Each structure stands twice: as C-alpha cells, then as structure tokens.
Amino acid sequence: MLMVWFACGATDNVAGHVVFIGLDGWAANTYEKSDMPTVKKLASEGALTLSKRSVLPSSSAINWASIFMGVPTEVHGYLQWGSKTPELEQPAGAVKKNGILPTIFQVARNENPDANLALFAEWDGIKHLVDTLSLNHFEQPTLENITQRACDYIRANRPELIAVVFDRPDHPGHDTGWGSAEYYGMMTYLDSCIARIVKAVEEAGIIDDTVFVITADHGGLDKNHGGTSMSEMLSPLVVWGKGIKHGYQIPELVMSTDITPLMAHILGLTPDTIWRGRVPYSIFLNSQK
Template structure:
C-alpha cells in the first residue's frame, strides 16, 4: 500500500513537472509585431515618440540590430519573417516577389518557411494576420498560412487607415500573431529625406498609431497576455538606402509586454533573422533547421 501511494505521488510530481515545463515554453498568448519601413536607429534619440520610448523604458531594446545586405525592403522583411538571410531564403532585391536564388528549403505552400507557417502548423486554430501599406509584403509572409491579410488603400492620402484596420481586427479577432507593416517613414525618407523635419514629424505621427494599437489590445482584453515588437527593415541616408552606411544598416528592435524584463538596452548582437526566432521562442515553437536566427532569450523574465 505504501509503495502504491509512493508511486502515485511520484507520478503526480512528474505530471506536474511536465505541465509546468509545457506552460513555461509559452511566454505570451499574443504577439503584435509593428514594422516601420525605413526607420533608422540613428533617429531614435532625436525622435518625439513617447509611446515607443515608454516601451523602451519598460521593456528591452537595441539600436544596433543590423539589416541583411543589401539594406532594402523585401530582403529584410523576408529575413525577419523567415529566420534566415537572402543566401538561404533567396529574396535578394528591393522588390523581390519570388526568390532570385532558389530557396534552400520550401514548405508545402512552395515558399521558404516563415514564422506564420510555423505557428499555423503548431496551432491550426490560431488567428494569424498581416496588414500592410506596401503591397510587396504579401509575397513574403506565406499568405496561405494566414487567416487574414489586407492592403491599406491610399495610405499617402489617408495615413490613418492601416491603424484603423489594425484596431478593428484586434478587437474583433483577438489574433495570436498579427504583423502590422507601415510603409513610412521610408516614403518620407525618399521624398523629403532622412534625418529631416518631415521625417521626424512622420515618426511622431506613427508613434500615435502605435499608441492606438496598444489601446486596441487593451480594449480587446489581451494586454496582460501580449508581447509587442516594434522594429524596422532598414534605415536610410539622404534620400535613399541599400548601401552599407550605419544609418542604413542599424535598425531599432523594441520588445515589451508579458514576461519581458524591464531591462532597457541590451548589448548582445542581433540580426534581422533573429526576429523570427525570438517570436518562435515566445510561442515555444521549434525552429526549422534551415533557419539561422537566434532568439533574444536575454529579454525574457
């Protein structure tokens, strides 16, 4: 009888340990990824972005995340979503819609594995979305793995539309993973130029949209179970990008929310493809062997 009781207690301890281990793998139930195209890290100290800077103070960040080369859009959005660089995923040009190099591996949808597909495979019931202002994003996210994706129309004339789309989607669907990709400040960088009054005015405006998205998450009852990531594909210099200056190469990465330390700036090296790995780590997902990204484990409690 004593032996049976001992075995039952041991079994209970083992089951509790497995359950605790499983629960520990997931660091949050929701991730809201917000990308600002063309946002150079050089601009952050000067920028009037109180929402973002509060996230930096309450969470963790680096202003030293480096782009993959060349420092242009499709290459780097792909790298952030695909956990690898252009040498492996094959997207090598500013506006790549299909790989110029054969992708080293493709999934059942015929595209290099993305964080969206990884989450979909692990959790078929998950609500996964992507909203964007630049049409090129849809070629890089594996739309077949998404529940919803949509292009914001006429954003140069109606800059608030993408924000409103994100607010509505969050409140209605409470997504597990949502990527919201703004095409600015890149558009202003190519027009008025980087590091100009117009560029900083756009950053201030975008900060208000980020604040509204956070408020939408709170209204949806998700805030206490959400991690926010705010980042960029590349920076810029004068009226362009694609080169190897640090103004083009260094981008901000800010992470804030559930189970994120109030650690401020971290010193560890970070690349674009580490973003996908970090999101995978949040959801407790095993990344594909072809990915080369590393999760930023130091930011988690």
C-alpha cells in the same frame, strides 16, 4: 508503475500573443531626436537595442523576407528591394509548404491550427514575402486606414499573432531625406498609430498576455538606402510586454534574421530547422541563458 504527464499544447510560451509592428526605413540614428513618446515609454518599460542590423543589401524585400523567414539573403534568395520571388536557388528541401520558406506564420499555423494569425501591410511587396495561405486574414490598407483596420481586428479577434507593417518612414526618407523635418513628423504620426494599437490590445483584454515587437527592415542615409553605412543598416528594436525585462538595453547582436525566432520563442513554437536567427534570450525576465 510509470506515471506519464502529458503537457497540454505547445512548449511553454512567454506570452499568448505577439503584436509585431514594422516601420519601413526606421533608422536607429534618428531614435534619440524623434518625438515618439509611446515607443520610448515601451522601450523604457521593456527592452531596446539601437543596433538591430539589416542583412545586405539594406533594402526592403530582402530584409522583410529575413524578418519573417528567419534566414539571411543567401538562403531566402530575395535579392532586390522589390523581389516577389527568390532570384537565388533556395536550399533543397527548405520549402515544405505553400511554395515559400517556413515563415513565422507558417510555423504558428502548423503548431496551432486554431491560432488567429493576421497581417496588415501597406506595401504591396510584403504579401510575396509571407505565407499568406497560413493567415486567417491578410489586408493591404492605406496609411490612412491601416491603424483603424488593425485595431478593429485586434478587438474583434484577439489574434495570437498580428503583424502591422507600415510603409513609412521610408516615403519621407526618399522624398525629403532621412532626418528631415518630414521624416521626424512621420515618426511622430507613426507613434500615435502605435499608441492606438496598444490601446486596442488593452481593450481586447489581452494586454497582460501580449508582447510587442517593434522594428524595421533598414534605415537610410540622405534620400536612399541599400548600402553598407550603419545609417542604412541599423534600426531600433523595442520588445515590451509579458515576461520582458524593464528598461533593458539588449546586449546581444540582433539582426533581421533574429525576429522570427524571437517571436517563435515568445509564442512557445518550435523553431524550424532552417532558421538561422538567434533569440536574444537575455531580454526575458526568467532568462537562464
């Protein structure tokens, strides 16, 4: 007689919750000099690379699309910094739902109708690059209230996946330059915002079952970005939390396209077949790969 065991729920996950934090324009070559005690503590207790590479061009909409859709520019087809719809024809059959390529939010929703999925984004352009129809909550707060709104949401809803996307340090980068005093001042302020988000996750009682993923769309050079210099193309990636190695320098190449497959792996979701990103498996404590 055959005994069949049925797994309950999705495939094995690393953690039950992911908190994604995006810092628009965070350049890797400003990391060492920055006064970011919270982020550096998370990095020292988790995994870090200063070589997260953008897809080209090194601009916002293009890379946020890659970050949330797991595919490069040539596939998602958003070509301008502020693209709201793809300028390039997307692969036949790739759009299956809600008029947009399968984002991390859509795949999470498909696999778990009860999951709580939320996005808080300062920049008006982000909402065109995610599948807002798959979210429980979408909000476009200002810099002044995005952290409070996200923290309140975490405490009230304990979301399985929440993305908090700041539109900084891009602004001081364009105004006074990447690496200017204003840029570094903003990084210190953003670090304090991240500290508040970590505290909210603790207060929600889910810190032991959460992984933080903190990265950016691109860096910058002088007062701009979009080009092919490593100053513009490289950003930090910090991954911290349940199941993640401590004090680990990520040896794998990591690109914008890899962030969605990484978050899917943490949450135990089946990657969509169109995704082209790779998971940096070595960051996990139980990594066999």
